[in-house]
Amino acid sequence: xxxxxxxxxxxxxxxxxxxxxxxxxxxxxxxxxxxxxxxxxxxxxxxxxxxxxxxxxxxxxxxxxxxxxxxxxxxxxxxxxxxxxxxxxxxxxxxxxxxxxxxxxxxxxxxxxxxxxxxxxxxxxxxxxxxxxxxxxxxxxxxxxxxxxxxxxxxxxxxxx
Numbered sequence: 001x002x003x004x005x006x007x008x009x010x011x012x013x014x015x016x017x018x019x020x021x022x023x024x025x026x027x028x029x030x031x032x033x034x035x036x037x038x039x040x041x042x043x044x045x046x047x048x049x050x051x052x053x054x055x056x057x058x059x060x061x062x063x064x065x066x067x068x069x070x071x072x073x074x075x076x077x078x079x080x081x082x083x084x085x086x087x088x089x090x091x092x093x094x095x096x097x098x099x100x101x102x103x104x105x106x107x108x109x110x111x112x113x114x115x116x117x118x119x120x121x122x123x124x125x126x127x128x129x130x131x132x133x134x135x136x137x138x139x140x141x142x143x144x145x146x147x148x149x150x151x152x153x154x155x156x157x158x159x160x161x
Contacts, residue, residue, distance in 0.1 A: 007137075010069070010140075010141075012141045013143075014122070014145075017143040017147075019150065024157065026111065036108060040098045043116035044090075049120070051087065054082055058065070058079045081130070085126070089144045108135060124140070
């Protein structure tokens, strides 16, 4: 299988994951609306822990070479790139999820909890895939990016209707 086909399969898997997250959240996860603020605050806990682990890994790779400056190994550069992309994804999520959680009314708290769990798992897949294969990397990226885009579209559609 070509790398391009492998990446396409990963993207499709990430899109299926994304739609599944939102469907499961909407149909099966009910959290009272009065719990919205604590839910928003805790939804980012898992993603924050993953980012912390990634940053720690980059620091460990630097320190294990005996110095904190200078070039990283190839694995260290991959981890640094994963940290950068994860930070970017987390900023997008932080800008969209809280508003979407409010706009979606009774679905909001459950959706944001599922988004946080999904983000955490997809970022771990992205991290592992960045070291091991383009399909997993693509699936992890898409599984983080598309849920945020889809929940933003859902919130916009809710506002318009």
